[in-house]
Amino acid sequence: xxxxxxxxxxxxxxxxxxxxxxxxxxxxxxxxxxxxxxxxxxxxxxxxxxxxxxxxxxxxxxxxxxxxxxxxxxxxxxxxxxxxxxxxxxxxxxxxxxxxxxxxxxxxxxxx
Amino acid sequence: xxxxxxxxxxxxxxxxxxxxxxxxxxxxxxxxxxxxxxxxxxxxxxxxxxxxxxxxxxxxxxxxxxxxxxxxxxxxxxxxxxxxxxxxxxxxxxxxxxxxxxxxxxxxxxxx
Numbered sequence: 001x002x003x004x005x006x007x008x009x010x011x012x013x014x015x016x017x018x019x020x021x022x023x024x025x026x027x028x029x030x031x032x033x034x035x036x037x038x039x040x041x042x043x044x045x046x047x048x049x050x051x052x053x054x055x056x057x058x059x060x061x062x063x064x065x066x067x068x069x070x071x072x073x074x075x076x077x078x079x080x081x082x083x084x085x086x087x088x089x090x091x092x093x094x095x096x097x098x099x100x101x102x103x104x105x106x107x108x109x110x111x112x
Numbered sequence: 113x114x115x116x117x118x119x120x121x122x123x124x125x126x127x128x129x130x131x132x133x134x135x136x137x138x139x140x141x142x143x144x145x146x147x148x149x150x151x152x153x154x155x156x157x158x159x160x161x162x163x164x165x166x167x168x169x170x171x172x173x174x175x176x177x178x179x180x181x182x183x184x185x186x187x188x189x190x191x192x193x194x195x196x197x198x199x200x201x202x203x204x205x206x207x208x209x210x211x212x213x214x215x216x217x218x219x220x221x222x223x224x
Contacts, residue, residue, distance in 0.1 A: 006154075032210040043116075043202070043215035044155075051210065089154055093211050099145065099168050100211060102154040 002026050004092045006103035013080045014111050020076040021106040023090030027071035032093040034100060035064055035075055039086045047075075047088075080110045114139065116216035118203050124222045125193050133188040133219045137205030143167075144186040145213065146178060147202040155202060161186050190221075198223045 005024045013019045025033060032051045036044040048057040053068040061078045077084055087107045091100035117136045125131050137144050143162045147155035157170035161180035180186045184205075190197055200220050204213035 004154075034210075034212065036213075043217050044213075046212055046214070049210050049212050091213075098211070099157045099160055099170065100213060102147075102157070104152075104154040 002092065002094060002101050004090060004101050004103040006088075006090055006106050008106060009104070010107040010109070012109045012111055013077075015080060015082060017080055018076065018078045019080055019108070020074050021088065021108075023073045023075070023092075023103055025071050025073070025090070025092040025101075026094070027069060029094040030068045030071075030092075031095050031098070033066055033068075033073050034091040034093065035073070036089040036091065037086050038089055038105070044089060075106075077108070080108075082110045082112055084108060085110045116203060116205050116214055118201075118216035118219050120219060121217065122220045122222075124224060126224050127193055127195060129193050129223075130189065130191045131193060131221060133190075133201055133203075133221070134185065135188070135203030135205075135216055136185045137203075138214045141205035141207065141214070142184050143206040144180060144184065145204045145206065146186070146188045147204065148172070149200040149202060149218075151199075158188065193223045195223050197221065 035047040038044040050066040055066040063076045066073045087105040089105045091102045145160040146158040149155045159169040164180045175191045177189045200218045202218045203216045
């Protein structure tokens with residue numbers, strides 16, 4: 001059974017601080033790793049699709065890295081703002097015709 | 113360009129009833145996936161439809177069934193509702209590359 005784990009489950013961060021959290025996935029049969037941002041009462045929004053070992057992607061203050069050999073990805077948020085409060089989900093894709101396997105998410109709360 | 117749309121937004125049913133949820137994919141997408149998200153959990157894959165057929169299925173009982181129409185829209189049907197079926201049901205349509213999911217706003221189902 002393929003399993004995706006995210007840690008921590010929740011995180012409280014002071015506004016202005018930087019933070020990061022982890023997604024762990026099986027290191028075999030890697031095809032792609034997705035990061036999504038999910039705000040309460042909204043749909044999940046795609047942040048990054050990562051496909052190559054060593055990939056590093058950036059969107060504004062948010063960036064992500066990928067290590068397919070050891071099976072983990074980090075999501076970093078620099079200078080957290082209240083609008084960053086959301087649940088961050090990662091999803092592992094083991095193949096082009098396979099469904100995504102989702103982690104349970106990291107709930108990020110930014111304290112003003 | 114309309115994104116993924118779902119109806120209804122909220123629904124209340126009683127145990128034993130049947131429910132049908134609807135989804136229209138993003139323009140240009142031909143694959144639709146359905147997810148169940150319980151409180152505090154990541155999305156759980158129910159099934160995926162492509163070319164009007166169920167292509168993949170997650171670990172859900174036969175009470176959960178679906179359909180895809182020639183215009184790529186899709187329905188999720190749940191029979192003999194149980195209290196545990198109360199959840200947020202998300203529909204996502206996929207881009208051809210890397211199975212990147214674009215989510216609709218979801219339907220919140222409450223079973224009393």
